Amino acid sequence: MPKLVFENIDGSEQIVEAPVGHSVMLCAVEANVEAILADCGGACSCATCHCYVEGGVFPDPDPIESQMLGLVEDLKPESRLSCQLDVTDEMDGLRIKLPASQG
Numbered sequence: 001m002p003k004l005v006f007e008n009i010d011g012s013e014q015i016v017e018a019p020v021g022h023s024v025m026l027c028a029v030e031a032n033v034e035a036i037l038a039d040c041g042g043a044c045s046c047a048t049c050h051c052y053v054e055g056g057v058f059p060d061p062d063p064i065e066s067q068m069l070g071l072v073e074d075l076k077p078e079s080r081l082s083c084q085l086d087v088t089d090e091m092d093g094l095r096i097k098l099p100a101s102q103g
């Protein structure tokens, strides 16, 4: 099973088992990653699952995700909503950084 590395703003890490097909958000919530609140449960309507992922790993955001990203604090080019990112085997070891605003 792939593992994801969640990196907090203070540099601390949490390594999480990530079943293929789960969203990155769900993996974080099940592992109690505190910075991923996911208030809407994955409906792409709260933006409290904001994270940073280097480009090219996931398909580009769809228009709804892009619109919601416009609402986040600490927006960066690599900003994504983790509820919209599905885990695949190729993501083993992927590092996901968490924004200060959710720390």
Ligand code: FES
Pocket: 025, 037, 038, 039, 040, 041, 042, 043, 044, 045, 046, 047, 048, 049, 068, 081, 082, 083, 084
């Ligand atoms: S969980 Fe609400 S937008 Fe991702």
